[in-house]
Amino acid sequence: MATVAAPGTQAYARPALLDWLTTVDHKKLGILYLYFTMFFFAVGGILALLVRTQLAVADSSFVSNNAYNQIFTMHASAMLFLFIIPVWAGFGNYLVPLQIGAADMAFPRINALSFWLLPPAGILMFAGFLVEGGSANAGWTAYSPLAQQSGSGMDLWIISVIILGVSSTIGAANFMVTMFRMRAPGMTMFRMPIFCWTMLVTAVLQLLATPVLAAALTMLFIDRNFGGAFFDPNTGGNAILWQNIFWFYSHPAVYIMILPGMGIISEIIPVFSRKPLFGYKAFVFATMAIGGLGFSVWAHHMFTTGAVLLPFFSFMTFLIGVPTGVKIFNWLGTMWRGSITFTTPMLFGIGFVSMFLIGGINGMFSAVVPIDFAIHDTYFVVAHIHYVLFGGSVMAVFGGFYYWFPKIWGRKLNETLGKWHFGLMLIGFNLAFFPMHLLGLDGMPRRIATYSESGWEALNFASTVGSFLIGVSMIPFLIAVVAAFMRPKDQPDDPWEANTLEWGTTSPPPVYNFDELPEVRSERPLFDRRHPDLAGGGH
Amino acid sequence: MRRYGIRKTIRSVATIGIAGAASLFAYSSAFAAFGQPGGVTDEARDMHNLYLVTLAIAAVVFLAVQGALIYIIIRYRRGKREDMPAQIHGSNIVEFIWVGIPVAIVLALFTYTVIVLNTVERGADEDDMSVHVQGFQFGWEFTYSMDNLGPERSEAGSDEEFSIVGAGLDSPELVIPVDERVEFQLQSDDVIHSFYVVDFLYKLDLVPGRDNRFAVTPRETGVYQGYCAELCGVDHALMRFTVRVVEQDEFDDWVEEMRGGGEEAVSGASDTTSAVREP
Structure with missing residues (x-):
């Protein structure tokens, strides 16, 4: 329907490289975000394989203890700070303006700044491997006073994370203004696509929480370099203070890492079930509740410090399980009595629901404080976080890739390869992480460079095999991407019969996004246009 | 036709169930250590009982929800028919029920948690x-x-x-x-x-x-x-x-x-x- 060749675009033609380096187009920036984050997903993944290789057998000496501490610290830092948090900014950048029918983000130049802060931050963090003492090695949690002892790689890590925090914070403000001010005519807040809602709540969390992290990191930097006395008891500081401030950011950050993923599969599941999201408003309120309650549960990471009002944080942690559970029912309700097709994006969506369910249930064990006394800082917790962030977030990332690939690049990823990717990843993932529950219950502490217990060997070996299977599952994905790029852009506006506005323009969209906007009378404007007889009944 | 559909559904569910059970069985030697050790102190035994109750609840929730998911994706997969399903946007009653069930579960678990917590954390006497x-x-x-x-x-x-x-x-x-x-x-x-x-x-x-x-x-x-x-x-x-x-x-x-x-x-x-x- 739309024509790509707009008058005037030729006037601004620039060399491609210069164009990518100076662009303020939200779509190009979104693509840059996606390339950047997928690169660090690969880096973090390789580090994970090093970790698993070391732990495959007892008393292993594949890497030294010191190297191991650097490797797992950088694995987590890359995956959390350089992959999962910015990958949502990538999807958000590309999709939020399109989904609300806007021409761009509210502040395009600030948007470019948000992205261009990332590469120097990534370089700084990994430059730690080049300095004396190596990279940061105190875990991504950088607990003090341990973090006071690390070499200058820790300072690079601190500066890097502060820069990433600035990127997140200004990006958050940009998303909020965009969604509050630039929605298409007819698009009330309660007609916004669910992905936008989850990006909005994520942005609020980032705006409120990330500056707290920046403050904590600045204090840690002062402690390390200028004789501050914030967190080191030997100089009059308080070690628990670091944990309180750090987790005041980092627990909401867990929701920053998962909410947009929930948004993505809430776009995918209705499309491939041919039904609206069951309980749209309940889903929005549940998202807000998770965001709000997310600020009141931070100390559940600190149950074994002896410095926490245990019943309060236990209760709040239980409470946050309720809106999370409600979402699972929303997705089941959507598929119930639907007409389900098992496209690759849908498989990842179903995989998300199935695996995130486990990540929710095993999380409840930690809310039961006396159980947490046993499983805290063991592999049980490692299993939990990976069921949430891999079984949840990473599933959603790939679901989103397969789903929006035709829109972003105008080509479709091969379905057969996609199904191989999904199947291998699902099996590898469960083989890698399910045994960790058992290892944790049996007492294996996390973050140990080696172990001597022969009883742990079989499970650890299974886990290592699983992790390499995850690595193998990336092969069909990469082949599918390369194959897609070797084909012409042949995708129609709306290859999936989808619901939201981004499918109402060409694939890929023109620079200015829309030639004409479909009418918005519900949260599914494109569905309404396809099925005028069934329109209405929404919000 | 309809009976055939149901039978096919049952067969699919059974196939998946058998495959799942078989893979669990294949695993069983590695999984022999499943679960928490029983604990060797008074406090640990209390905590282990709490763990067993939590595990039981977790198992029920897991089987119910995962089972519902598997049932739904098999039962409501799109066949050759191209008809549009009924556009159900939600149901207040259903939504109230499924908020109520998790609330009831967490309140019960929280109460038990506090009871065990008070025993475990009661500390020592002066002359211990x-x-x-x-x-x-x-x-x-x-x-x-x-x-x-x-x-x-x-x-x-x-x-x-x-x-x-x-x-x-x-x-x-x-x-x-x-x-x-x-x-x-x-x-x-x-x-x-x-x-x-x-x-x-x-x-x-x-x-x-x-x-x-x-x-x-x-x-x-x-x-x-x-x-x-x-x-x-x-x-x-x-x-x-x-x-x-x-x-x-x-x-x-x-x-x-x-x-x-x-x-x-x-x-x-x-x-x-x-x-x-x-x-």
């Missing part, structure tokens, strides 16, 4: 035996004071002490009597460590600048593995120890033996140790 646990990079020092070995054994006013020190692969052993309440007083002067005895189902951090303590009543003799559970630096993985729970007579003998060690024991070079704490 206590052991001072000092964590350091990368080992442990367990110190016993003669005026603090429980009502039967203590020598009031005595300032005699003996310690067991171990670091790295030469891990120290902490010895306590069975059926007696013992308090552990945890201290660290360098970084945060965590005192974790697997069969106590319990760990508590050693936080520089904090006086953390907890008490247990061991009920089974034996040797139990302990670890540092908080990342504390390069040799964190090697910061292991054992706890030996012995009969009370045996403990008395052990105390006398350790006291006999005299200066050596005080300085930390008992027969169970060789590594000396770094300055």
Whole structure:
């Protein structure tokens, strides 16, 4: 329907490289975000394989203890700070303006700044491997006073994370203004696509929480370099203070890492079930509740410090399980009595629901404080976080890739390869992480460079095999991407019969996004246009 | 036609169920250790019961929801028909019910949690035996004071002490009597460590600048593995120890033996140790 060749675009033609380096187009920036984050997903993944290789057998000496501490610290830092948090900014950048029918983000130049802060931050963090003492090695949690002892790689890590925090914070403000001010005519807040809602709540969390992290990191930097006395008891500081401030950011950050993923599969599941999201408003309120309650549960990471009002944080942690559970029912309700097709994006969506369910249930064990006394800082917790962030977030990332690939690049990823990717990843993932529950219950502490217990060997070996299977599952994905790029852009506006506005323009969209906007009378404007007889009944 | 559809559904569900059960069975040797150890203290047994209840609830929730998911994706997959399903946007009643069920579950679990928490965290009495646990990079020092070995054994006013020190692969052993309440007083002067005895189902951090303590009543003799559970630096993985729970007579003998060690024991070079704490 739309024509790509707009008058005037030729006037601004620039060399491609210069164009990518100076662009303020939200779509190009979104693509840059996606390339950047997928690169660090690969880096973090390789580090994970090093970790698993070391732990495959007892008393292993594949890497030294010191190297191991650097490797797992950088694995987590890359995956959390350089992959999962910015990958949502990538999807958000590309999709939020399109989904609300806007021409761009509210502040395009600030948007470019948000992205261009990332590469120097990534370089700084990994430059730690080049300095004396190596990279940061105190875990991504950088607990003090341990973090006071690390070499200058820790300072690079601190500066890097502060820069990433600035990127997140200004990006958050940009998303909020965009969604509050630039929605298409007819698009009330309660007609916004669910992905936008989850990006909005994520942005609020980032705006409120990330500056707290920046403050904590600045204090840690002062402690390390200028004789501050914030967190080191030997100089009059308080070690628990670091944990309180750090987790005041980092627990909401867990929701920053998962909410947009929930948004993505809430776009995918209705499309491939041919039904609206069951309980749209309940889903929005549940998202807000998770965001709000997310600020009141931070100390559940600190149950074994002896410095926490245990019943309060236990209760709040239980409470946050309720809106999370409600979402699972929303997705089941959507598929119930639907007409389900098992496209690759849908498989990842179903995989998300199935695996995130486990990540929710095993999380409840930690809310039961006396159980947490046993499983805290063991592999049980490692299993939990990976069921949430891999079984949840990473599933959603790939679901989103397969789903929006035709829109972003105008080509479709091969379905057969996609199904191989999904199947291998699902099996590898469960083989890698399910045994960790058992290892944790049996007492294996996390973050140990080696172990001597022969009883742990079989499970650890299974886990290592699983992790390499995850690595193998990336092969069909990469082949599918390369194959897609070797084909012409042949995708129609709306290859999936989808619901939201981004499918109402060409694939890929023109620079200015829309030639004409479909009418918005519900949260599914494109569905309404396809099925005028069934329109209405929404919000 | 309709009957055929249902039968096909049942067959698909059965196939998946059998495949799942078969893969679990294939796994079973590796999964033999499934679940938490039973625990060897009064507190651990309470906590283990709480774990079993939580596990049961978790299993029911998992099977119900995962089962519903599998049923739904099989039952409502798109066949050859191209008809549009009814556009159901939600249902207040259904939504109230499924908010209510998790609320009920978490309220029940929370109540049980608080009950067990109060038992586990009730601490020690004035005259209960206590052991001072000092964590350091990368080992442990367990110190016993003669005026603090429980009502039967203590020598009031005595300032005699003996310690067991171990670091790295030469891990120290902490010895306590069975059926007696013992308090552990945890201290660290360098970084945060965590005192974790697997069969106590319990760990508590050693936080520089904090006086953390907890008490247990061991009920089974034996040797139990302990670890540092908080990342504390390069040799964190090697910061292991054992706890030996012995009969009370045996403990008395052990105390006398350790006291006999005299200066050596005080300085930390008992027969169970060789590594000396770094300055």
